[in-house]
Amino acid sequence: MAKLDLMLFEEEYTLLTEIINRLEKDASAKVVFLVDKNGQQIAAAGDVKSIDATSLASLTAGNVAATDGLAKLIGEKEFSLLFHEGEKDNLHISIVGKRGILVVIFDQNSSLALVRLRVKKASKELQEIFDQVENRAQRESDSGSRFESPFSEITDEDIDRLFGD
Amino acid sequence: MTFINYASREINCKIVYYGPGLCGKTTNIQWIFEQANPEKRGKLVSLATETDRTLFFDFLPLDMGTVKGFKVRFHLYTVPGQVFYDASRKLILRGCDGIIFVADSQKARMEANIESIANLATNLKENGFDIRTIPYVLQLNKRDMPSAVGVTEIERLLRFRNEPMIEAVANKGTGVIDTLKASARQILMELQRA
Numbered sequence: 515m516a517k518l519d520l521m522l523f524e525e526e527y528t529l530l531t532e533i534i535n536r537l538e539k540d541a542s543a544k545v546v547f548l549v550d551k552n553g554q555q556i557a558a559a560g561d562v563k564s565i566d567a568t569s570l571a572s573l574t575a576g577n578v579a580a581t582d583g584l585a586k587l588i589g590e591k592e593f594s595l596l597f598h599e600g601e602k603d604n605l606h607i608s609i610v611g612k613r614g615i616l617v618v619i620f621d622q623n624s625s626l627a628l629v630r631l632r633v634k635k636a637s638k639e640l641q642e643i644f645d646q647v648e649n650r651a652q653r654e655s656d657s658g659s660r661f662e663s664p665f666s667e668i669t670d671e672d673i674d675r676l677f678g679d
Numbered sequence: 680m681t682f683i684n685y686a687s688r689e690i691n692c693k694i695v696y697y698g699p700g701l702c703g704k705t706t707n708i709q710w711i712f713e714q715a716n717p718e719k720r721g722k723l724v725s726l727a728t729e730t731d732r733t734l735f736f737d738f739l740p741l742d743m744g745t746v747k748g749f750k751v752r753f754h755l756y757t758v759p760g761q762v763f764y765d766a767s768r769k770l771i772l773r774g775c776d777g778i779i780f781v782a783d784s785q786k787a788r789m790e791a792n793i794e795s796i797a798n799l800a801t802n803l804k805e806n807g808f809d810i811r812t813i814p815y816v817l818q819l820n821k822r823d824m825p826s827a828v829g830v831t832e833i834e835r836l837l838r839f840r841n842e843p844m845i846e847a848v849a850n851k852g853t854g855v856i857d858t859l860k861a862s863a864r865q866i867l868m869e870l871q872r873a
Contacts, residue, residue: 551774576770667747676744
């Protein structure tokens with residue numbers, strides 16, 4: 515496998531959620547999403563129900579991946595920040611560490627400057643949690659004493675059931 | 680790279696449909712979208728050109744139910760098949776858990792199939808994967824076409840690792856779910872081994 519699987523436990527998830535909840539308030543944002551670079555949503559805060567979060571996560575990751583490709587074409591490592599300005603709502607997308615993407619949706623109740631400022635602080639905190647997650651996975655992988663996966667006893671019948679057989 | 684969230688008890692897997700232009704990748708996931716229980720499927724996102732050719736990707740999230748108390752969700756992606764969209768194809772393979780290669784059974788498309796598998800191998804490698812070990816299913820699509828090559832011959836040309844091989848007519852739904860199921864089985868069994 516190219517990279518270790520991303521496994522998130524209760525306490526890490528709680529910490530990540532706390533940080534983005536705080537960011538949503540401090541930045542006067544409408545919604546904040548934390549997404550992984552492969553297009554999967556990790557956590558969300560704010561008026562989440564108003565948005566199709568799954569599609570947003572996938573399209574954001576696609577957008578970041580395409581922009582990464584563009585950066586490399588012109589000799590840049592990456593563009594760590596993307597900003598899309600709409601008539602009412604704006605989208606602020608930034609990279610967190612190696613695998614996270616932070617998406618902030620905000621309207622006229624906030625400003626780009628405020629969002630940038632708050633995102634900077636939150637990104638640092640999020641990065642620390644991601645580092646912890648990565649280090650734990652690496653330790654478990656190195657020592658072979660990996661957390662016992664609930665999938666270790668998965669059966670053919672379990673899979674058949676998923677397809678309603 | 681599977682994402683397992685122990686807090687929300689969810690597991691997310693990414694499956695990528697790969698193959699040459701017009702082989703039926705989008706048709707596969709459109710059929711799944713149409714057949715899936717509306718409560719279990721998300722929106723089908725298609726980034727396509729005005730002539731309905733895939734420009735970047737199609738995306739369909741599917742809730743499959745639970746395994747061992749974990750909600751299993753598959754994220755299905757297609758790549759653009761046309762040769763000149765190679766940069767996009769590479770990006771979509773990022774973090775994938777399994778590949779479904781959709782081969783076009785028509786005689787005139789055999790070379791395109793072979794080239795596309797070679798291209799897949801290169802792009803997987805650039806993403807840190809090995810085509811010989813990643814969960815991989817071969818779908819022989821368009822079996823109903825008059826110029827379809829015999830299964831034994833296609834197998835000789837395209838099958839290289841004893842992967843599951845499924846005959847399909849994607850626009851009629853034949854073999855579509857069997858293909859997805861074969862891929863899901865491989866991915867979930869991989870988790871068991873992990």
